[in-house]
Amino acid sequence: DQQVKQNSPSLSVQEGRISILNCDYTNSMFDYFLWYKKYPAEGPTFLISISSIKDKNEDGRFTVFLNKSAKHLSLHIVPSQPGDSAVYFCAASGVFNKFYFGSGTKLNVKP
Template sequence: DQQVKQNSPSLSVQEGRISILNCDYTNSMFDYFLWYKKYPAEGPTFLISISSIKDKNEDGRFTVFLNKSAKHLSLHIVPSQPGDSAVYFCAASGVGGGSQGNLIFGKGTKLSVKP
């Protein structure tokens, strides 16, 4: 049973527009959430994170929103750029990195930004 779900395998947006990537989770013990970006033939790279004590975290063009009651988070990229085209993974962990110390990842959403 997937604890972290990214229900959209792909998303295509026009350059300059907003990209919204969604993620749902089932485990209420998760208290830290991260987004990773992955280009082909490279490892995932950390993008932005949010603690469960917050509902929004912003870093430049990237903003993550957390709705704890809905167990839902989203990543907004605005304005989107062609270089943002990549696979985006949502990840979650519990206190201190989880009982296993690891992150639980979603299956990823492939974002394509068209020039």
């Protein structure tokens, strides 16, 4: 029973354009959400997070949007750069220190 879903396994974007990665969750108790980026043969690295009391959080080229009513979050990368090519995971947690991850979206930014 997957509580966090990333329905797009891959995404290809031209350099300089916007990348939009999507994530859906089913558990209404989740109140903290994160995005991680992963390069091959490395562990995931933290990118950006958002608490459920907000609907937007921005950090440089990265913005995360949260739509609680739709149980949906998205990560926007503007402008996309070739170095952004990686697998992106969204994750969510509720009251306890247990994190649920999506299956990932592989982003390819073409030069």
